[in-house]
Amino acid sequence: MRLKKLTIQVPEELLERATAASGVGITPTIRRGLELMAASGAYAKLRRLKGKVKFHVKLAELRED
Secondary structure, rough: OOOOOOOOOOOOOHHHHHHHOOOOOOOHHHHHHHHHHHHHHHHHHHOOOOOOOOOOOOOOHHHHO
């Protein structure tokens, strides 16, 4: 994995709240925030499928295990 070094400006209060909420330092907090934002695109795609995928599952068959 290649890494890219960044210089960013964020409001001090936001950074303090984010690091307090994550319980880790600045770099891991920023990474986790970016991971969550990247994942939100996948969640949006799944939400668009709502009501379009048909499941045919019988409750009795699930309970057989």
